[in-house]
Amino acid sequence: MKDPIYKILLLEEDITLIKKIQQLLTLHNYDIITCTSAEEGIFMSRQYRPDLIVSGVRLRGGSGFHFLMELRNDPTLQHIPFIFISGKEGKEDMRMGMNLGADDFLTKPFKSKELIMSIKSRLIRFTIFNIQNRDRKHTTIVSMPVIAPEIHNKLSKTEFRIMQMIAEGLSTKEIAQTLNISIKTVENHRHNISKKLNLTGHNSLIKYAIKNLTQQYRILS
Template identity: 35%
Template sequence: MKKILIIEDETQIRNNLQLILEQSGYETITAADGQIGAETAKNQLPDLILCDVMLPGLDGYGVLSSLREDKITAMIPIIFLTAKADRLDQRYGMELGADDYLTKPFETNELLRAIATRLERRETFNQQYIEQGKHKKTLEKEVHTTQQKLDETAKISSLQAELLSKITEDLRNPLSNINMAIYMLKQAQSEEDSARYLMVLQEECAREIQILNEIENLQKLLTPENTKLLQRWKLIS
């Protein structure tokens, strides 16, 4: 049940408005002046406010300004009730943030239509706000997931760079020995020397093949899932 605050200093009008709204299915609360009305709005947080413009003490414009300055009550729809049909007064109220004006005397159906329209607009706004909040949370979750994937990719890239540097270093040693063995083989003076240098070449070629096989195995090993496992066992940082 929607709750409506009626701020009206004339008792008969206030009672009539309360009766009409309650018969139409609304919950009502009332205030007889602007100051009490503003305080009631902040305490009760109604779904909509009907507010007379000409009030003792704090007038309707003062009530409107007070509520619009408070972020908790800033979005509550306010419909002004006024005996003045001056367009300048209406323009002033709309500039302050009033949602609608009803000029006294007004028809009951006119009042109920204005209330229903403003409540419907507020409901639509609230729904959009909720949907935007859900969308924001979804985006934040996607961003977090993407960042995790980027972090994992960065770690894998870093590991691959370290391993590549280490493998490159490991490959250089056999290549150095191979180059040296080739040179010595060319200079060999006997079959015995040739056989010895040929054996060196075979051994170093075998080392190269072993290192290349290790590279292939490491490429298969470095997946995001395996990286997490290796980190868990503190095998990598």
């Protein structure tokens, strides 16, 4: 008898890689849904309710980090097991991905067996979790912001709001439009935030925001 068919959502900007992984997983009796952008990924997640998600770090029109953040902030999707796949430069990506709640992280090039074993392991663990909790009459998943104390202590309300928007993936232009201020003003705020938090280097503020403005989840019975 064949194993049950699980539904897997696969997000990756590389169409060639999508086809290879899709072919592999189909051979192992998985039902595969594919897309290339974070926006489409959220839509597909809500429409098809996959049992597991495999996502690249680099996606069209965004990043896998921002996709994962939106997924974990949606009470109807935040429980889905999540596996990141990334290029050789994956050490920083791995640390950030795991901080955001990824369940596993595979660095390209990875072996087919590694991906299959990771998927099976996450699905088995999630199935056991569901069995253990299916008899609970009331189960609530609550999110608890993980915010470094220095952020609130050192930043003004406006600076903190801008930090949140940076963590959500908004560009300087989008932040300016949302807050109805000039791009120059946003750039000044970003400079001041970096200075207050002793951040240096390209993209250091973005990495800091994503790492420190994340969510943890607790299941309440």
